[in-house]
Every structure is written in C-alpha cells, then in structure tokens.
Amino acid sequence: MSYPKVALIGLGLIxxxxxxxxxxxxxxxxxxxxxxxxxxxDTARRIGLCDEIVDxxxxxxxxxxxxxxxxxxxxxxxxxxxxxxxxxxxxSITDVGxxxxxxxxxxxxxxxxxxxxxxxxxxxxxxxxxxxAGFAQLFDNRWCLIVxxxxxxxxxxxxxxxxxxxxxxxxxxxxxHHDQVCAVVSHIPHLIAYTMVGVADDLSRxxxxxxxxxxxxxxxxxxxxxxxxxxxWRDVFMNNKDATLEILGRFTxxxxxxxxxxxxxxxxxxxxxxxxxxxxxxxxxxxxxDTDAPDFGRGGKKD
Amino acid sequence: MSYPKVALIGLGLIxxxxxxxxxxxxxxxxxxxxxxxxxxxDTARRIGLCDEIVDxxxxxxxxxxxxxxxxxxxxxxxxxxxxxxxxxxxxSITDVGxxxxxxxxxxxxxxxxxxxxxxxxxxxxxxxxxxxAGFAQLFDNRWCLIVxxxxxxxxxxxxxxxxxxxxxxxxxxxxxHHDQVCAVVSHIPHLIAYTMVGVADDLSRxxxxxxxxxxxxxxxxxxxxxxxxxxxWRDVFMNNKDATLEILGRFTxxxxxxxxxxxxxxxxxxxxxxxxxxxxxxxxxxxxxDTDAPDFGRGGKKD
Ligand SMILES: NC(=O)c1ccc[n+]([C@@H]2O[C@H](COP(=O)([O-])OP(=O)(O)OC[C@H]3O[C@@H](n4cnc5c(N)ncnc54)[C@H](OP(=O)(O)O)[C@@H]3O)[C@@H](O)[C@H]2O)c1
Ligand SMILES: NC(=O)c1ccc[n+]([C@@H]2O[C@H](COP(=O)([O-])OP(=O)(O)OC[C@H]3O[C@@H](n4cnc5c(N)ncnc54)[C@H](OP(=O)(O)O)[C@@H]3O)[C@@H](O)[C@H]2O)c1
Numbered sequence: 147m148s149y150p151k152v153a154l155i156g157l158g159l160i161x162x163x164x165x166x167x168x169x170x171x172x173x174x175x176x177x178x179x180x181x182x183x184x185x186x187x188d189t190a191r192r193i194g195l196c197d198e199i200v201d202x203x204x205x206x207x208x209x210x211x212x213x214x215x216x217x218x219x220x221x222x223x224x225x226x227x228x229x230x231x232x233x234x235x236x237x238s239i240t241d242v243g244x245x246x247x248x249x250x251x252x253x254x255x256x257x258x259x260x261x262x263x264x265x266x267x268x269x270x271x272x273x274x275x276x277x278x279a280g281f282a283q284l285f286d287n288r289w290c291l292i293v294x295x296x297x298x299x300x301x302x303x304x305x306x307x308x309x310x311x312x313x314x315x316x317x318x319x320x321x322x323h324h325d326q327v328c329a330v331v332s333h334i335p336h337l338i339a340y341t342m343v344g345v346a347d348d349l350s351r352x353x354x355x356x357x358x359x360x361x362x363x364x365x366x367x368x369x370x371x372x373x374x375x376x377x378x379w380r381d382v383f384m385n386n387k388d389a390t391l392e393i394l395g396r397f398t399x400x401x402x403x404x405x406x407x408x409x410x411x412x413x414x415x416x417x418x419x420x421x422x423x424x425x426x427x428x429x430x431x432x433x434x435x436d437t438d439a440p441d442f443g444r445g446g447k448k449d
Numbered sequence: 450m451s452y453p454k455v456a457l458i459g460l461g462l463i464x465x466x467x468x469x470x471x472x473x474x475x476x477x478x479x480x481x482x483x484x485x486x487x488x489x490x491d492t493a494r495r496i497g498l499c500d501e502i503v504d505x506x507x508x509x510x511x512x513x514x515x516x517x518x519x520x521x522x523x524x525x526x527x528x529x530x531x532x533x534x535x536x537x538x539x540x541s542i543t544d545v546g547x548x549x550x551x552x553x554x555x556x557x558x559x560x561x562x563x564x565x566x567x568x569x570x571x572x573x574x575x576x577x578x579x580x581x582a583g584f585a586q587l588f589d590n591r592w593c594l595i596v597x598x599x600x601x602x603x604x605x606x607x608x609x610x611x612x613x614x615x616x617x618x619x620x621x622x623x624x625x626h627h628d629q630v631c632a633v634v635s636h637i638p639h640l641i642a643y644t645m646v647g648v649a650d651d652l653s654r655x656x657x658x659x660x661x662x663x664x665x666x667x668x669x670x671x672x673x674x675x676x677x678x679x680x681x682w683r684d685v686f687m688n689n690k691d692a693t694l695e696i697l698g699r700f701t702x703x704x705x706x707x708x709x710x711x712x713x714x715x716x717x718x719x720x721x722x723x724x725x726x727x728x729x730x731x732x733x734x735x736x737x738x739d740t741d742a743p744d745f746g747r748g749g750k751k752d
Binding site: 288344345358362367381390417421422428 | 630631635637640641642646654655661663664668669672677679680686687690693694700701703714716722723724728729730732
C-alpha cells in the first residue's frame with residue numbers, strides 16, 4: 147500500500163532519486179515538490195521532477211499522505227516548524243537525514259498530535275548534489291535504516307514497504323544506536339578523508355600537481371569522498387557530536403599507537419595490526435557486501 | 450631495445466604481473482625466476498610463470514642482463530648481498546620497492562663496480578599477493594617512477610623503455626622526493642585505512658556484523674586498502690620513517706583542529722574546510738586521473 151499523495155521537501159540528490167525510483171516502481175502517487183530557492187524549483191520544473199513544484203513548503207504538504215524532509219540535517223527543525231500547522235491529520239512524515247537523535251529532537255516538537263513521525267535514513271549517496279544529481283537506481287540493494295522511535299507498527303510497516311519498493315533493504319534500529327553505527331561506517335570515514343585531502347593540499351614540498359598526478363596510488367578515493375557537499379557534512383558533525391567525538395577519540399588513540407611503532411621501529415606490532423584488520427575485509431566479501439570496484443558507498447551508477 | 454635475459458627475484462604480485470606483461474608485449478627475453486619458498490617455486494612452475502624457475506637467487510641472476518628485485522623492502526639488502534658476487538659485469542639491476550632511500554642504502558653496498566643500478570617503483574597494485582595474483586594489465590596507464598640516483602642515461606633510458614613496454618608511464622624523480630610523494634599519495638592513506646578498520650573492529654557497542662552489513666556507507670573501501678599484505682606494509686613504514694612521520698604529524702594536527710570544531714560547534718570552519726578540499730578533486734577529474742569507479746589505485750582488473 148503506497149501513499150496517494152507524497153510531498154518532497156528539499157529537491158536534492160536524495161529527494162530527486164526518490165522521485166525517479168517511485169516512477170520506476172510504477173507508483174501512481176501524486177508527488178508535490180518544494181525547494182528553498184527559485185533556481186532549484188525552476189530546474190525541477192524543467193527536468194520534470196515531481197508532478198507539481200510549488201513555491202512554499204506549506205503548499206507542498208497540504209493534503210499529503212507522506213511528507214519527506216530531504217533537507218540538510220541542520221534545516222530540518224525550521225522546515226518542520228513551517229509545515230507543522232499544515233499537515234493533514236493522520237498523515238505520515240519522515241526524513242532522510244544522516245543523523246537521527248538531533249533530527250528527532252528538532253522536528254518532533256513542531257508536529258501536531260495524530261501525525262505519524264517515522265524517521266528514516268537511506269544509506270546511499272554520491273558526491274554529487276542538487277536536483278539533477280538523482281537517479282532511480284540509487285537505493286537499489288542499499289540499506290534504509292528505519293528508526294520508529296515510538297511510531298505505530300502500521301505507520302512503520304507502511305514506510306518500510308515504500309522504501310522497499312524504491313529498491314532498498316530496510317532494517318529497524320533505535321536512535322542512539324543508529325547514530326553510533328553511522329559514526330563508524332560513514333561519518334568518521336568521511337572526516338578522515340576530508341582531513342587527508344586537506345593535508346595533501348597544504349604541503350609545500352609536494353605540489354598539488356604531483357598529488358593529482360600520482361593520486362591513483364591510494365589517495366584518489368579519499369578525494370572522491372571528500373568532494374561531498376560541505377553543508378550536508380557540516381550539519382552531520384554539528385548534529386552527531388557525541389558519537390563522532392567518541393569514535394574520533396578511539397581513532398586518534400590507535401593512530402598514535404601506530405605512529406609510535408613507526409618511530410620506535412616496532413615492526414612486529416605493526417605487522418600484527420595489519421594482519422588483524424584483514425578479518426573484517428573477509429567478512430565483507432563473504433557477506434556479499436563488496437564487488438570488484440570499491441565505490442565508497444555509491445552502489446548505483448548514473449547512466 | 451629490451452633485455453635478452455631477465456631474472457625476477459621474488460615471484461609475487463608485482464613480479465608475476467611483470468612476467469605476464471612482458472609476454473603480452475611480445476618481448477622475447479628469456480626469463481628466470483626465483484622465490485624463497487619451495488611452495489612459491491612449485492606454484493610458479495605449475496602455472497607457467499617464467500621460462501625457468503631455479504632454486505637459488507644466485508643461479509637466477511647468472512648471465513642476466515636485467516635483474517629485478519621484487520621482494521619486500523626489508524628483504525632487498527639480504528637478497529642483494531647474496532646475488533652481488535654473481536652479477537654479470539655491465540648488467541642492469543633494478544627493484545620495485547615502494548620506498549627508495551632505504552632500499553638504495555641497503556642494496557648499493559653489495560653491488561660490484563660496473564653494474565647499473567636503476568631503482569624504480571611501479572605505482573600499481575591490488576590487495577592480493579603471491580605468484581597467482583599477477584596479471585598482464587596491472588601496469589597499464591599507471592606511473593612507474595624511475596629514480597636514477599646516479600645511473601647512466603643509457604641504463605636509465607633502457608629501463609624506461611622496458612617499463613613503457615609493460616604498459617606504464619614513466620617519470621624520473623629524485624630519491625628523497627619520491628619517498629615524500631609516496632608518503633602522501635600512498636603510505637599514509639594506507640595507514641589511515643588500517644587504523645579506521647582496526648577501530649571499527651574493536652568497538653563493543655557496534656558489532657563486527659553491523660560494521661560489515663552497513664560498510665557500503667563509506668567504510669568499505671577502507672577495508673579493501675587495509676587488506677593489503679602486512680609484511681609489505683610493515684616494511685614500508687619501517688623504511689620510510691621520516692617522510693611518513695612528517696605527514697602523519699600534519700594529519701593529526703589537522704584532525705585535532707577539526708575535532709575541536711566539532712566539540713565547540715564551529716560549523717563555519719568545518720564548512721570552509723570541506724569546501725576547500727573540493728579543489729583537488731576537481732583537479733584529479735580534470736586531469737583524467739579518475740573514472741566512475743574509485744579503486745584505491747588498482748587500475749587493471751583481473752578477468
Ligand atoms: N547525499 C548523501 O550522500 C546522503 C545520504 C543519505 C542521507 N542524506 C541526507 O539527505 C538529506 C538531503 O541530502 P541531499 O544529498 O539530497 O542534499 P542536496 O542535494 O544538497 O539537496 C538539499 C536540498 O535541501 C534544500 N535546502 C538546503 N538548505 C535548506 C534550508 N536551510 N532550508 C530549506 N531547504 C534547504 C536545498 O534547496 P536549494 O537547492 O534551493 O538550496 C536542496 O533542495 C540530508 O539531510 C542528508 O544528511 C544524504
Ligand atoms: N603490492 C603492491 O601494491 C605494490 C605496489 C608497488 C610496489 N610494491 C613493492 O613490490 C615488492 C613486492 O611486492 P609484491 O606485492 O609483489 O609482494 P608479494 O606478492 O607478497 O610477493 C613477495 C615475494 O617476495 C618473496 N619474499 C618475501 N620475503 C622474502 C625474504 N625475506 N627473502 C626473499 N624473498 C622474500 C616472496 O617469496 P615467498 O612467496 O616464497 O614467500 C614472494 O615471492 C615490495 O617491495 C613492494 O613494496 C608492491
């Protein structure tokens with residue numbers, strides 16, 4: 147059972163991919179879209195994104211059975227505040243934010259009684275953003291984490307069925323655990339990649355031109371991940387502080403231990419460490435979670 | 450002008466790929482191979498690697514016009530010591546080590562007068578190792594850095610032509626600069642990936658099973674790079690101490706600054722940082738150094 151009327155608030159990579167995936171799935175929902183800037187709304191109209199593009203978030207959500215908040219994490223609260231009074235009683239509202247505790251804290255107070263809030267997080271993306279970045283295959287075989295956080299079973303199951311129709315696998319998770327898992331598998335890897343690229347960019351003795359030329363030796367994929375949208379990632383770190391700082395603390399601790407091994411010439415410890423980390427890789431390959439071409443979490447390919 | 454007789458010392462990923470690439474190029478060199486273990490020599494004979502597999506390094510190099518040291522960086526010195534007295538006067542000797550200053554320091558003292566030592570470093574690899582890991586395409590369009598370090602122009606040009614025939618682009622570089630460039634584009638990215646995987650493996654609140662399941666969100670490619678051979682990487686860090694420690698120092702410094710931004714809620718600085726790092730990515734794409742599928746430096750694909 148799909149949703150007859152869907153409102154997409156924010157028309158970037160995720161929302162536009164959702165729209166194309168809905169069309170591919172043959173859903174006959176009427177989809178209304180809204181984005182903050184005239185520019186994005188014009189583009190959306192030009193490329194046929196959504197059945198209708200409207201000029202205010204309030205207009206977009208009126209009468210909708212499902213409202214999807216697809217804006218940066220830091221903007222979720224303000225959007226919820228604006229649309230709260232216009233939500234149809236009994237409708238479902240979800241978000242696609244990469245962080246869950248902070249989004250729930252910022253969104254929930256603005257929602258009227260009788261509305262079903264079912265937070266979710268499709269774990270799929272590319273380094274591109276905006277209304278033209280989306281494609282129908284983005285969520286295929288990727289995980290969409292559903293964080294019911296008190297939502298009814300019925301509303302939760304309906305959203306799960308929706309995401310599955312878009313191509314994703316779904317899994318329920320509690321709020322705090324979601325934010326921890328994502329800190330490990332996504333947020334800190336991104337921060338580290340940004341840092342590595344920043345360091346390389348900043349060296350005087352190795353030129354940018356050389357870094358670019360020889361980047362294929364390992365560095366290159368850090369640059370892809372570090373080309374992701376700055377606003378999105380700023381908001382992730384501002385809104386998942388505790389979990390990211392905890393993992394970061396562990397990371398620097400281990401890095402210092404390895405640094406010390408290099409300095410003191412303790413090759414045995416390095417060798418043990420490099421051996422131990424092979425197990426996880428084996429698990430990923432055995433679980434069928436990797437293919438020949440690593441792609442930093444970008445399963446689908448735009449064609 | 451190729452080399453009539455070539456000796457490959459060490460029969461792992463790099464040496465076996467060199468052999469298949471020589472065959473693909475139609476070189477009619479006679480290739481003799483040697484590896485330390487009976488096991489590897491047996492495998493090499495079984496799969497038809499080299500024209501002849503011999504049981505000592507000394508036998509392998511006798512009469513050779515080109516000797517290739519393709520063993521871990523930490524083993525280069527001992528191998529050079531064993532074969533030094535058996536080298537044909539006027540022959541060329543090269544290595545494929547990922548580090549250059551330490552290899553040169555360890556190898557040169559064992560070489561007789563009149564032998565041309567031309568260190569080199571093909572920047573290509575996969576996370577697999579051993580005699581069966583090689584394939585002819587490994588070096589295609591990848592860089593092979595040539596570090597003449599005093600070798601004659603004639604010997605250097607001959608080695609360059611050889612690597613180009615194997616599919617690589619060549620570039621000359623001086624020793625210290627080579628080790629610095631590789632610390633940035635390869636060694637530190639690998640150390641960081643190993644560390645991230647080690648941290649994930651070590652958490653109590655997020656299980657290995659979860660890390661594996663949701664690895665596609667960014668973490669996964671760190672595991673591929675961190676599945677590389679432990680001996681090779683131990684030797685790299687033990688033998689490129691100064692350059693790796695310097696880059697690591699810069700890395701932790703920047704990481705601390707970003708960590709501080711997260712802690713204090715300084716979103717503007719984070720946003721600026723995440724914006725700045727996009728430039729290098731643009732450079733890489735413009736230079737044609739990346740394709741759609743990031744592969745952590747593993748250009749060729751085994752089929
Ligand atoms: N990209 C990923 O890899 C990924 C993966 C999983 C989840 N997510 C989450 O999905 C959400 C959207 O990401 P995306 O990649 O689709 O972003 P995007 O391509 O950058 O699009 C963001 C959209 O939000 C609008 N917007 C930005 N700031 C706003 C504000 N202050 N108020 C109202 N609207 C605003 C933008 O409007 P204008 O175009 O008019 O500026 C744009 O339409 C984020 O919460 C992110 O955490 C992203
Ligand atoms: N893999 C890469 O990504 C890459 C890229 C560029 C350069 N390199 C460099 O290429 C060299 C070889 O790497 P590889 O990937 O080909 O390694 P590999 O597949 O692990 O093979 C190493 C070979 O060296 C032999 N060997 C190991 N330890 C030895 C010792 N102490 N004495 C004598 N022989 C020994 C091994 O013999 P057994 O099989 O009998 O043990 C094996 O034949 C290294 O210096 C590495 O730094 C590697």
